[in-house]
Amino acid sequence: MQRIALHTRLKPGREAEYDRVHQVIPAELASTLRAAGVHTWRIWRDGPDLFHLVEVEDYQRMRHELRDHPANVPWQARMAELLEVRDDYSGNDSGLSLVWELPTDGEETA
Template sequence: MRRIALHTRLKPGREDEYDDVHATVPAELATAIRAAGVHGWWIWRDGLDLFHLVEVEDYQRMRHELRDHPANIGWQARMATLLDVTDDYSGTDTGLPLVWALPAAPGGATA
């Protein structure tokens, strides 16, 4: 299992629309994402900047599997109207490089 961090950026003025669209992600898309090996996907937004954390078995495989999935094709077309990024869903990217992490405390203690 890998954690992949991603950064995308919204087109100015599309913040509310982006939030609204993500309030109702189609069940078919969620099913396809899980079938492609994703265990969790979180998105945070700071103004126009979007930060994603993806827990996935194999990120490149996931991207390749979703690239031609009908639910994802429609979703990516919709995202293209909102995002200030061109993404061909090739699966060749590797996400953001990890710079630092605080490991969990021994025994699972958090303090």
């Protein structure tokens, strides 16, 4: 399982609309995400900045599977109205780089 962190940014003034749109995710999209290997997808917002944590079997495969999926295409079109920068769902990205993580009990730190 992979844990992928992502950062996206909203267009100015779109915070409330983004929050409202995410109150109910279409059931078909949720089942498509699960079928593509997503276990969880969490989003935090700080003003216009969005931070995502995705737990997924294979991030690149998931991105490729969703790119042209009929449940995802309209959702991505809606997100394009709200987000500053959109990607092409190529799956070539690997998310944010991990800088530090609290070691689990028993692990030594340098």
